[in-house]
Structure formats: structure tokens, C-alpha cells
Amino acid sequence: MNKNKQYGAVSLFVVVFAALLITVVTVSFVRIMLQDQRQASSTDLSQSAYDSAQAGVEDAKRALVRYQSICAGSDASACADAKAKLDSSTCNEAVNGLKDVDINDGEVKVQEGSANKLNQAYTCVKIILDTVDYLGALAVDGSKLIPLESGPDNSFNTIKIEWFSKNNLPDSASDDVVLQPTSSQLPLLPQSGTGAWQQKTPSIMRAQLVQIGSNGFSLGDFDSVVDPSGQSNANTLFLYPVGITGQPPSFSSDLSFSNDTRRNSTTRPRVLLPVQCSGTLADGGYACSVTIKLPDPVGGGKRTAFLRLSSLYNKANYRVTMFNIDSANGVDDSINFNAVQPEIDSTGRANDLFRRVKVRVELSDVNFPYPDGAIDISGNFCKDFMVTDDVADYDPGTCKP
Numbered sequence: 001m002n003k004n005k006q007y008g009a010v011s012l013f014v015v016v017f018a019a020l021l022i023t024v025v026t027v028s029f030v031r032i033m034l035q036d037q038r039q040a041s042s043t044d045l046s047q048s049a050y051d052s053a054q055a056g057v058e059d060a061k062r063a064l065v066r067y068q069s070i071c072a073g074s075d076a077s078a079c080a081d082a083k084a085k086l087d088s089s090t091c092n093e094a095v096n097g098l099k100d101v102d103i104n105d106g107e108v109k110v111q112e113g114s115a116n117k118l119n120q121a122y123t124c125v126k127i128i129l130d131t132v133d134y135l136g137a138l139a140v141d142g143s144k145l146i147p148l149e150s151g152p153d154n155s156f157n158t159i160k161i162e163w164f165s166k167n168n169l170p171d172s173a174s175d176d177v178v179l180q181p182t183s184s185q186l187p188l189l190p191q192s193g194t195g196a197w198q199q200k201t202p203s204i205m206r207a208q209l210v211q212i213g214s215n216g217f218s219l220g221d222f223d224s225v226v227d228p229s230g231q232s233n234a235n236t237l238f239l240y241p242v243g244i245t246g247q248p249p250s251f252s253s254d255l256s257f258s259n260d261t262r263r264n265s266t267t268r269p270r271v272l273l274p275v276q277c278s279g280t281l282a283d284g285g286y287a288c289s290v291t292i293k294l295p296d297p298v299g300g301g302k303r304t305a306f307l308r309l310s311s312l313y314n315k316a317n318y319r320v321t322m323f324n325i326d327s328a329n330g331v332d333d334s335i336n337f338n339a340v341q342p343e344i345d346s347t348g349r350a351n352d353l354f355r356r357v358k359v360r361v362e363l364s365d366v367n368f369p370y371p372d373g374a375i376d377i378s379g380n381f382c383k384d385f386m387v388t389d390d391v392a393d394y395d396p397g398t399c400k401p
Contacts, residue, residue: 045118046350046355048350049354050357051110052110052121053122053347056108057125057344059095067085091123091124092124107123107349108122108125121349122346125346127343132321132334132337134337136309139315143308149304149339150335151338159292160292161289162288162318164241176200179202202241203313208235208237208309209236209294209305209306211306212233212303212304213297214304216299221234231298237260238272238273240272242274293325339363344361345358
């Protein structure tokens with residue numbers, strides 16, 4: 001008798017392990033799909049929450065414009081009430097009362113018509129009208145005119161300028177800052193645009209002060225030299241970064257606008273003024289910092305002042321603060337900018353995800369408009385002038401750079 005025996009154990013194990021492998025691959029694939037879906041949903045909600053916060057910023061800008069229009073009138077009490085509303089610590093109080101702003105359950109829905117598919121809203125908007133500093137960024141050879149305006153009951157006599165932060169370093173660079181050596185000789189500056197000024201070297205900062213006193217002024221006051229009393233209406237300083245690369249500064253830099261030697265020197269002036277800068281930005285902050293004492297305006301009285309900053313050879317993030325320093329009485333008070341660059345703090349929501357945004361906005365004084373610049377160029381500028389009473393005499397000229 002012949003018996004045929006068949007064995008299926010190997011096939012069974014192959015089938016089992018193949019099934020397990022397919023199950024693991026399928027589960028892993030489904031898990032990756034769900035993870036990507038959640039990530040895409042979170043990204044979408046995050047962007048929607050950010051958009052909601054930006055909607056709060058835009059409504060805050062409208063509130064600032066409303067505040068300006070109120071204060072442009074003659075009702076001082078209404079202006080004070082509008083300012084108190086903006087400075088309120090209560091969420092959304094600054095935008096309460098604006099057209100098309102409806103606060104429900106402590107938040108403002110962000111929607112088009114009656115649709116609110118992503119359940120968007122901004123939950124809290126606050127405005128800081130008077131800030132402790134003025135922040136900004138300058139491109140290479142860029143300039144900015146900054147109103148030095150304090151409150152009606154505050155006065156200042158000193159400003160502090162800080163510039164060149166980590167954001168100005170090349171992306172692949174270390175935290176070290178390349179500085180110019182301290183020297184008693186006037187350095188020779190490279191031609192702009194040649195690349196001789198390193199990207200890790202802070203810019204030369206040109207600081208120009210223009211001011212008038214409340215007792216009146218004449219145009220000649222802006223051309224006169226600093227008189228023995230120390231009064232002046234216009235001065236310019238060229239702040240030159242010096243120090244040791246990789247090391248913090250050995251001492252602070254304190255200057256005065258009376259150091260504008262171009263006005264009162266009979267010999268070759270030292271136009272560039274050395275400023276001790278930090279050779280490293282490992283701890284953040286700004287590489288260069290200088291405190292500058294302001295002269296009294298010609299004729300005296302409460303000053304109306306403007307600071308024009310220009311960044312030469314390199315770009316620069318900067319920060320300006322104001323102080324009232326009385327060395328005799330030991331007073332060193334920080335003075336806030338009065339409605340010059342308000343800060344808006346807005347928190348947006350989409351479903352259960354929140355985003356918070358903080359921005360600074362420019363708030364020009366509608367009662368005192370000031371020119372920033374008719375033209376701003378980097379390079380040559382040529383002008384031809386002609387005075388005539390006959391239009392046929394007009395000649396476009398042959399001016400060439």
C-alpha cells in the first residue's frame with residue numbers, strides 16, 4: 001500500500017507572515033495619511049488663526065485713525081476719552097464702537113457675510129499708544145525720519161541709538177561682529193558698493209537732529225554754529241563702529257550733538273566719531289549703542305525735534321529711546337514716545353487653535369505733517385534749473401550722471 005503524505009506548514013507560515021507584513025504596511029500607510037491630514041489641518045487652522053489676528057490688527061488701525069480724527073478737533077475732553085479707550089487693558093475695548101465690529105462673547109467673528117466655515121475670530125486686541133522705544137530697519141543707504149515727541153507733561157534731553165542686530169548678520173555667519181580698530185587717525189572709507197565693507201561689520205550711522213523751540217525760530221538758526229550757550233537747531237554726527245571682534249565693548253559711548261565739529265572747527269575736523277560696539281551678538285541685542293545729549297533749541301522753550309537716521313555701507317535694525325537725565329539731581333527717567341509708533345497686540349482664533357501677533361504701526365500727526373523726503377537715491381543725481389517767462393525757452397538740458 002502506497003501512502004502520499006502532504007505537508008503545508010511552510011505555506012501556512014508564509015501566508016501568516018505575508019498577511020502580517022501587509023497589515024503592518026497598511027497600518028503604517030494609514031497612520032502616515034492621518035498624520036499628514038492632521039498636519040495639513042493644523043497648518044490650515046494656524047494660517048486661519050493668523051489671518052484672524054491680522055484682521056484684529058486692521059481694526060486696530062481703524063481705531064487709531066478714529067482717535068486721530070477726534071483729536072484733530074477742538075474738543076480736548078473727547079480726545080482724552082478716545083485715548084483712554086485705546087489705552088484700556090480690557091480686550092477689544094480699543095475697537096469697540098467701530099462700524100462693522102460686533103463683539104459677541106468677548107470676541108469678534110471674522111467672516112464673509114453669514115459664513116464662518118473655519119469658526120474664525122479675534123479674541124483680544126490691545127493697543128499701546130505710548131511706547132518706550134522706536135523700532136525700525138534700514139536698508140543700505142536707507143534713511144528714516146523719526147519724530148522725537150514726548151507727552152505734554154514730559155521733557156527729554158538725551159537719546160539712545162542702538163543698531164545692528166543678529167538679523168543683519170549673514171545667514172551662515174557666527175555671532176561674531178567684525179569691528180574697525182580704535183585709532184586716533186581719521187580712517188579712509190571705501191567707495192560705496194565695492195564690497196570692501198564686510199557684511200558682518202555694523203554700518204556707519206548718520207544721526208541728524210533738526211529741532212525748533214516753542215519761542216519761535218528763523219531759518220538762519222539752522223545754519224548757525226553752536227553758540228557758547230550750547231543752543232543749536234541742526235546737527236549731524238557720523239557714528240563709526242569700533243571695538244574688538246568677538247569681545248564685548250570695554251566701555252560705553254556717550255556723545256553730544258555739540259561733537260558736530262563740522263560747524264565749529266577751524267581745522268580739519270574729525271567727522272567720524274568712534275562708537276564702542278560689541279564684537280559678539282551671542283546674547284542678542286544690538287552690537288552698537290551710543291547715548292547722545294541734545295542741545296537746547298535756539299531761543300529756548302519746549303523742543304519740537306526730529307531725528308533722521310541713515311545707514312551707510314550696510315543694513316541695520318535699530319532702536320531709539322529717549323531719556324530725561326539730570327546729573328545734578330541724579331534723575332535718569334525713560335520717556336515714552338507719544339503716539340509716534342503704537343504697538344498693536346492681537347490674538348486670533350480658528351476653531352481651537354490660537355495665534356498672537358504684535359506689530360508696530362506708524363502714526364503721523366495730522367496736525368503737524370512733516371516731509372520725509374522729496375527724493376531718495378543711491379548714486380548720482382543731476383539737476384538743471386532755468387528761470388524764464390516764456391514757455392518756448394524750455395530746454396530739457398543735457399544733464400548726465
